[in-house]
Amino acid sequence: MLPNVGTPDRVVRILIGIAMILLAAFGKVPAWVGWLGLVPLVTGVIRICPLYWVLGIGRD
Template structure:
Protein backbone atom coordinates (compact mmCIF):
# COMPACT_ATOMS: atom_id res chain seq x y z
CA UNK A 1 0.00 0.00 0.00
CA UNK A 2 1.24 3.45 -0.89
CA UNK A 3 1.43 5.87 2.00
CA UNK A 4 -0.64 9.01 1.55
CA UNK A 5 -1.01 10.24 5.16
CA UNK A 6 1.76 12.59 6.34
CA UNK A 7 3.15 13.40 9.78
CA UNK A 8 0.74 15.94 11.30
CA UNK A 9 -2.25 14.32 9.57
CA UNK A 10 -1.17 10.93 10.93
CA UNK A 11 -0.79 12.24 14.49
CA UNK A 12 -4.16 14.02 14.36
CA UNK A 13 -5.90 10.85 13.12
CA UNK A 14 -4.39 8.73 15.89
CA UNK A 15 -5.28 11.23 18.63
CA UNK A 16 -8.82 11.88 17.37
CA UNK A 17 -9.47 8.16 16.90
CA UNK A 18 -8.19 7.29 20.38
CA UNK A 19 -10.24 10.08 21.99
CA UNK A 20 -13.44 8.99 20.22
CA UNK A 21 -12.92 5.36 21.22
CA UNK A 22 -12.16 6.38 24.80
CA UNK A 23 -15.33 8.48 24.95
CA UNK A 24 -17.36 5.59 23.54
CA UNK A 25 -15.92 3.14 26.07
CA UNK A 26 -16.75 5.47 28.98
CA UNK A 27 -20.27 6.05 27.64
CA UNK A 28 -19.83 9.78 27.02
CA UNK A 29 -20.79 9.78 23.33
CA UNK A 30 -22.56 6.50 22.74
CA UNK A 31 -21.71 3.68 20.38
CA UNK A 32 -21.13 5.98 17.39
CA UNK A 33 -17.81 6.92 19.03
CA UNK A 34 -16.39 3.62 17.83
CA UNK A 35 -16.23 5.25 14.38
CA UNK A 36 -12.91 6.45 15.85
CA UNK A 37 -11.51 3.12 14.69
CA UNK A 38 -11.41 4.48 11.14
CA UNK A 39 -9.06 7.43 11.75
CA UNK A 40 -7.04 5.39 14.25
CA UNK A 41 -6.39 2.57 11.77
CA UNK A 42 -5.71 4.90 8.83
CA UNK A 43 -3.30 6.88 10.99
CA UNK A 44 -1.46 3.79 12.17
CA UNK A 45 -1.22 2.34 8.66
CA UNK A 46 -0.34 5.66 7.01
CA UNK A 47 -2.79 5.17 4.18
CA UNK A 48 -6.33 6.42 3.62
CA UNK A 49 -8.62 4.90 0.97
CA UNK A 50 -10.60 8.15 0.62
CA UNK A 51 -7.39 10.09 -0.06
CA UNK A 52 -6.48 7.54 -2.71
CA UNK A 53 -9.86 7.91 -4.45
CA UNK A 54 -9.55 11.71 -4.40
CA UNK A 55 -5.89 11.74 -5.42
CA UNK A 56 -4.79 13.50 -2.21
CA UNK A 57 -1.55 12.93 -0.33
CA UNK A 58 -0.27 14.72 2.77
CA UNK A 59 3.09 12.93 2.66
CA UNK A 60 6.18 14.77 1.65
CA UNK A 61 7.40 13.83 -1.77
CA UNK A 62 10.48 11.65 -1.83
CA UNK A 63 13.39 12.95 -3.86
Protein backbone atom coordinates in the same frame (compact mmCIF):
# COMPACT_ATOMS: atom_id res chain seq x y z
CA MET B 1 -0.37 0.95 -1.80
CA LEU B 2 2.10 3.58 -0.81
CA PRO B 3 1.52 5.65 2.34
CA ASN B 4 -0.44 8.82 1.59
CA VAL B 5 -0.93 10.22 5.10
CA GLY B 6 1.72 12.64 6.35
CA THR B 7 3.07 12.85 9.88
CA PRO B 8 0.92 15.76 11.16
CA ASP B 9 -2.21 14.20 9.66
CA ARG B 10 -1.23 10.84 11.12
CA VAL B 11 -0.84 12.22 14.64
CA VAL B 12 -4.19 14.01 14.49
CA ARG B 13 -5.96 10.90 13.18
CA ILE B 14 -4.52 8.70 15.93
CA LEU B 15 -5.40 11.18 18.68
CA ILE B 16 -8.95 11.68 17.39
CA GLY B 17 -9.45 7.93 17.04
CA ILE B 18 -8.24 7.24 20.57
CA ALA B 19 -10.37 10.08 21.96
CA MET B 20 -13.50 8.77 20.25
CA ILE B 21 -12.90 5.25 21.53
CA LEU B 22 -12.23 6.42 25.08
CA LEU B 23 -15.30 8.67 25.13
CA ALA B 24 -17.43 5.73 24.06
CA ALA B 25 -15.77 3.40 26.56
CA PHE B 26 -16.59 5.79 29.42
CA GLY B 27 -20.17 6.25 28.24
CA LYS B 28 -19.89 9.93 27.31
CA VAL B 29 -21.01 9.25 23.72
CA PRO B 30 -22.92 6.38 22.08
CA ALA B 31 -21.02 3.16 21.36
CA TRP B 32 -21.19 3.66 17.59
CA VAL B 33 -18.92 6.69 17.98
CA GLY B 34 -16.27 4.42 19.45
CA TRP B 35 -16.58 2.02 16.55
CA LEU B 36 -16.37 4.94 14.14
CA GLY B 37 -13.21 6.04 15.97
CA LEU B 38 -11.48 2.95 14.62
CA VAL B 39 -11.45 4.50 11.14
CA PRO B 40 -9.12 7.44 11.90
CA LEU B 41 -7.09 5.28 14.28
CA VAL B 42 -6.43 2.55 11.71
CA THR B 43 -5.79 4.97 8.84
CA GLY B 44 -3.33 6.86 11.03
CA VAL B 45 -1.50 3.72 12.13
CA ILE B 46 -1.16 2.19 8.66
CA ARG B 47 -0.62 5.62 7.00
CA ILE B 48 -3.04 4.83 4.17
CA CYS B 49 -6.31 6.66 3.63
CA PRO B 50 -8.49 5.09 0.91
CA LEU B 51 -10.40 8.35 0.41
CA TYR B 52 -7.14 10.24 -0.14
CA TRP B 53 -6.14 7.56 -2.64
CA VAL B 54 -9.38 7.95 -4.64
CA LEU B 55 -9.10 11.74 -4.61
CA GLY B 56 -5.41 11.67 -5.53
CA ILE B 57 -4.29 13.44 -2.36
CA GLY B 58 -0.77 12.62 -1.19
CA ARG B 59 0.25 10.77 -4.33
CA ASP B 60 3.23 11.78 -6.40
